[in-house]
Amino acid sequence: MRIGFIAMSGVRAWDPELLELGLTMPGFVERKEVIAQLPSLGLLTLAGLTSNLDEISYHEFFDFNRDSPPDDQFDLVAISSFTAQIEDAYRLADLYRESGTRVVLGGLHVSSLPDEAMEHADAIVIGEAEAIWPQLIEDARSGGLKPVYRAIAPWNLADSPIPRFDLLDPAKYNRITVQTARGCPWRCDFCASSILIAPRYQTKPVSQVVSEIRRIKAIWSRPFIEFADDNTFVNRGHSRSLMRSLIPEKIRFFTETDISFGEDLELISLARDAGCRQVLIGLESPSSVGLNGLELRSNWKLKQLERYHEAIARIQAAGITVNGCFILGLDDQSTEVFDQVLKFVREAGLFEVQITLQTPFPGTPLYDKLRREGRLFEDRFWEKCTLFDLTHEPRGMTAQELRSGLIWLSQSLYNEDAVWDRRQRYHRGASPESSASDDTSRR
Known part of the structure; x- marks a missing residue:
């Protein structure tokens, strides 16, 4: 066929x-x-x-x-x-x-x-x-x-084949994806992937990950890898083993993880030596407002809030930049959140920041909740599930206030002066050996 x-x-x-x-x-x-x-x-x-x-x-x-x-x-x-x-x-x-x-x-x-x-x-x-x-x-x-x-039984990542990277045009892609783990134990109410597709968290054998990366290197001489994981470093034992095995491969990579990565100095050092250039961390909110009840099983992120600044400082001091991700429009957030995010970004010295609007993707508990409460603007709004478009009535402010705040905060965070200031603050704080030849930005 x-x-x-x-x-x-x-x-x-x-x-x-x-x-x-x-x-x-x-x-x-x-x-x-x-x-x-x-x-x-x-x-x-x-x-x-x-x-x-x-x-x-x-x-x-x-x-x-x-x-x-x-x-x-x-x-x-x-x-x-x-x-x-x-x-x-x-x-x-x-x-x-x-x-x-x-x-x-x-x-x-x-x-x-x-x-x-x-x-x-x-x-x-x-x-x-x-x-x-x-x-x-x-x-x-x-x-x-x-x-x-x-699919009835969960797929075992150990049985996964090497993806057909050879089907890609090498000139067309500047970064390639590899999966080292599937799912996430925190199960946030807005995340569909760890609820629908991967209900059981599991890791891929280290040897398989290395084989996939070597296949990529046979096609791209100096690839930039993006790990397609929901939470790469949540399993510390697997992560340490993986990072040690990646050091000889001399790659550069980006991944997503949670703030607990900043608590493990050994793992941070191993990740840096293995080629980690940036981690995206879902901070979600600069204050306790909005974090309560965000996860289905616990209030883990709420409990980590006081450690945010210290963890970010540890990671970036090692030469790994942090892309802090915030969600605007979480329930009970008021218009104060826009100033709070801007202040947090400046005080924490984040190298990069990503802001999105709370988005109820179908299949998530968040979608079911907002639909039950009659807060969705439309029954079918799939083209607006971009993370930047309004899809429902927020609870702590009006929809227009949320939209205006998104625009104002974006202009405040992404203007040339703000970006330059973040870069300079990072370079002043990172260790000299890790920032001498910095290519940490994903962009």
Whole structure:
């Protein structure tokens, strides 16, 4: 069979004013560009599970207003999409089905709203796709494709193949994704990935991670790796072993983790030596307001709040920059949050900062809560799930106050003087040996 793996790529704000401001706000523009340059690790992994009997290819599709869909002739296409691009994914799927090509849809949104997705596909995948993919391919080859494939048992990362990085155009990508762990034990109410796709936290064997990185290095001479993990350093034992094994590989990488990373000086040192350039940490709020009840199982982040500054200082002193992520519009946050975030960023000396709006992705407890409370602006607002667009009525301020605050804070954080000041403050605090040849920014 001829199989096309198609990723819906790129992130864009729906709000026209935010889109226009994005032309001059680096935080928006650069984040969009970074995401657009990351290939779909999920599709490349499924390609690695596909028989050599099949002819396969990988494609990315950005925008119906700008691009034409891949015009290759396929017997089957597998389309993966974020919620913000799912309407375009459905439109693309409909075009392929009209031409006689069978379509498989999967991903977080499809797992959240399977009945909706089934209207646009010959088959959908619910949950982790790896376990059912070989059977799906066999069914497609024999003409017995089923409408629904549901992963029952959790996929064991130890059984994962090396993703088909060779399907990528080396000149097109400036960073490549690798997964070292799946899921997160904290289970925040706004996070769909660790609830729907990966309900059980697990790590990938270190030897497998190293093998994947060596495969990447055989294609890219000096790759920048982005670990596609929800929380890379939460398992300290695995993390130390992984970092020690990565030191000889001489790579550079970015990853996401939680603030407890700043408590382990040995792990920080190992990560720096292994090539860690930046960590994104979900701080979520600069104060206790909004943190209470954020996780389904505990108030872990609320308990860590007093350690935020000290942890950030430890990480950045070692030469690893911190990208602190804040969510605006958390319940009970007032308009004071915008000044509080700005003050926190300056006092903590964060190298980089990312601000987003609270977004109720379908399938999350947050979505169910806001829908139950009647606070969603629309029943179907998927194109606005960009993290920058308003989707519901906040509880501690008006929607207009939240939108205006987002714009004001973005302009305050991302103007040239503010960015320059953050860079200078970081370089004054980082150790000389770690900052002498700094390329820590993901941008």
